[in-house]
Amino acid sequence: MNKVAHYLQEHISGEVMTGNDARKYFSTDSSIFTITPSVIVYPKNENDVRKIARFTWQLAERGRTIPLTARGSGTDLTGAAIGSGVLIVFPSHLNQVKYYDAKTEQIIAEVGINFGKLQQLLLSYDRFIPAAPASMEYSTLGGAVANNASSKYSLKYGDMRKSVQGLRVVLSNGEIIETRKLSKKELNRKLGLSTFEGEIYRSIDTLLEEKKDIVSKSILNVSRNSFGYNLSDVKNDDSSFDLTPLLVGSQGSLGLITEVTMGTSRSRPMTTLLSAYLNSADDLQATVIQLRSLDEMPSAIEVVDGSLLESVAQENPNYLKEVIASPFPKFVLLVEFDTENEHKRHKLVKKASKILSQYSSDVVVEEDKERQKIIWKVREASALYSGHNQGQLNPLPLIDDGIVPLDKLSAFINAIYDQFNREHLQVAIWGHAGDANLHAQPYLNLGQVGDRQKAFRMLEDYCRTIKDLGGSLSAQYNDGRLRGSYLSKIYPEDVYQLFVQVKKVFDPYNILNPGVKIGVSNDEIKPQLRNEYSLQHIYDHLPLS
Numbered sequence: 001m002n003k004v005a006h007y008l009q010e011h012i013s014g015e016v017m018t019g020n021d022a023r024k025y026f027s028t029d030s031s032i033f034t035i036t037p038s039v040i041v042y043p044k045n046e047n048d049v050r051k052i053a054r055f056t057w058q059l060a061e062r063g064r065t066i067p068l069t070a071r072g073s074g075t076d077l078t079g080a081a082i083g084s085g086v087l088i089v090f091p092s093h094l095n096q097v098k099y100y101d102a103k104t105e106q107i108i109a110e111v112g113i114n115f116g117k118l119q120q121l122l123l124s125y126d127r128f129i130p131a132a133p134a135s136m137e138y139s140t141l142g143g144a145v146a147n148n149a150s151s152k153y154s155l156k157y158g159d160m161r162k163s164v165q166g167l168r169v170v171l172s173n174g175e176i177i178e179t180r181k182l183s184k185k186e187l188n189r190k191l192g193l194s195t196f197e198g199e200i201y202r203s204i205d206t207l208l209e210e211k212k213d214i215v216s217k218s219i220l221n222v223s224r225n226s227f228g229y230n231l232s233d234v235k236n237d238d239s240s241f242d243l244t245p246l247l248v249g250s251q252g253s254l255g256l257i258t259e260v261t262m263g264t265s266r267s268r269p270m271t272t273l274l275s276a277y278l279n280s281a282d283d284l285q286a287t288v289i290q291l292r293s294l295d296e297m298p299s300a301i302e303v304v305d306g307s308l309l310e311s312v313a314q315e316n317p318n319y320l321k322e323v324i325a326s327p328f329p330k331f332v333l334l335v336e337f338d339t340e341n342e343h344k345r346h347k348l349v350k351k352a353s354k355i356l357s358q359y360s361s362d363v364v365v366e367e368d369k370e371r372q373k374i375i376w377k378v379r380e381a382s383a384l385y386s387g388h389n390q391g392q393l394n395p396l397p398l399i400d401d402g403i404v405p406l407d408k409l410s411a412f413i414n415a416i417y418d419q420f421n422r423e424h425l426q427v428a429i430w431g432h433a434g435d436a437n438l439h440a441q442p443y444l445n446l447g448q449v450g451d452r453q454k455a456f457r458m459l460e461d462y463c464r465t466i467k468d469l470g471g472s473l474s475a476q477y478n479d480g481r482l483r484g485s486y487l488s489k490i491y492p493e494d495v496y497q498l499f500v501q502v503k504k505v506f507d508p509y510n511i512l513n514p515g516v517k518i519g520v521s522n523d524e525i526k527p528q529l530r531n532e533y534s535l536q537h538i539y540d541h542l543p544l545s
């Protein structure tokens, strides 16, 4: 066992591992990258996390930097849950709900709790967290907060950032802070602290004050965004100040979160689902724009294309049998309303049907819950598509999270089709049409040099498309190693430099998840590409010490 592991073993109460099996297990997340950690730690409590951070800070002061990477369940698609130094794995111990207040409907939970379990618990109180990712059965609350995850319901309810109200965070020097919305008076108290926390408040407040114009340039014209750091929601017009929205979505690069305070939403007792077949990307865009201008936002507007259905029908002939038959339309659009007031919901559904009927002769309105479940299988077919390998070819999370302004949705779809055609690759598109956030995954073999080159060519091409359309590269999965180098290409240079300064304020020695988000170059990540791609670790148990 190396010296660092030895020190940690003597000073913390959680487990410390350096065995080859554990290091191999934690050398991948759900991205196309691999990095083997030196040491793995399962912290028993927040004090362990504090001690680890304190220790690496003191080493850094003496010139030796050991990276700290926080890890939930490793379902991250961008290479942000792997690292070469100490991997801090939260789910083994820090996994409890601390408090649920039925009056304020607020929940406080430790970061390592399984998100699916948390959601189940909330449902027993008729509440839920709308931004829970599709991967929630396999992932943690902390990972969703750190990635600013979102879901199909984020169209109406917003992303994780919207629900998170406060955090407990271990800073890079081991200090523990609590963040929440502060009044001007409370902020002044923070500004006067002589601690690292005080330094952070002072520096961020000054940066945001002096660089207001640059902060406003960091706002992209899209309805959700996890690309870069969120600076625009920290300082508000009412003079309040909150570091929470900045830390949410920071992928463990600004602090180690140990506890989350969140608001919850009322679970949705009644929904109406509409489905329609559309023949062109232009019709899809026109429909979505009109649907979004209804008096109340639908709870979901989702799309899958005919190529995806064709592919799934070939591989799993029974899956779509009772839902939809070949020949498949160009696009299937699903629109859901969860407005509780029945009269209001019916009025919205009537208007939505009218909009859909302008472009589709196959509009179906479904009130029955069981039938709705069957119709949703069309959208859920994407999980079969992205979970299926063709021999050595795997569908890769590479260019799967772009989001554009709504009036560019059709151009975005056509650009994706063109890109795949140019590369002679099978193409399928699915995603959150209501936000113009689309997923597409090329089938490539990372064991082949040609396909490795193709992967980066596609990434470059995709970035150009997103920039031309005025969008963001990441709506929900975040930047990590995969998209970090494109921050300076999508955002103006002064915005990127502001991100760099923010990172320096929180993490002056670059200890926290280096190589993620800030300071990433494609030359650095190319050698980190995996030779094979698999999601097997998601289903395996955590290694025991």
Ligand SMILES: Cc1cc2nc3c(=O)[nH]c(=O)nc-3n(C[C@H](O)[C@H](O)[C@H](O)COP(=O)(O)OP(=O)(O)OC[C@H]3O[C@@H](n4cnc5c(N)ncnc54)[C@H](O)[C@@H]3O)c2cc1C
Residues within 6 Å of the ligand: 029, 030, 069, 070, 071, 072, 073, 074, 075, 076, 077, 080, 081, 090, 111, 132, 133, 134, 135, 138, 139, 140, 141, 142, 143, 144, 145, 146, 147, 148, 149, 150, 151, 250, 251, 252, 253, 255, 256, 257, 258, 476, 477, 513, 535
């Ligand atoms: C099949 C599949 C489907 C998915 N569907 C969705 C989806 O619908 N929506 C969506 O948004 N995402 C989705 N994802 C991406 C991913 O699952 C989510 O972002 C998830 O919330 C990550 O949780 P995790 O516990 O696996 O985090 P990890 O992968 O372990 O970590 C994610 C990031 O969070 C950081 N982190 C983890 N814990 C902490 C902490 N305590 N403090 C600071 N930083 C921390 C890590 O360093 C890393 O940067 C999907 C992934 C897969 C494989």
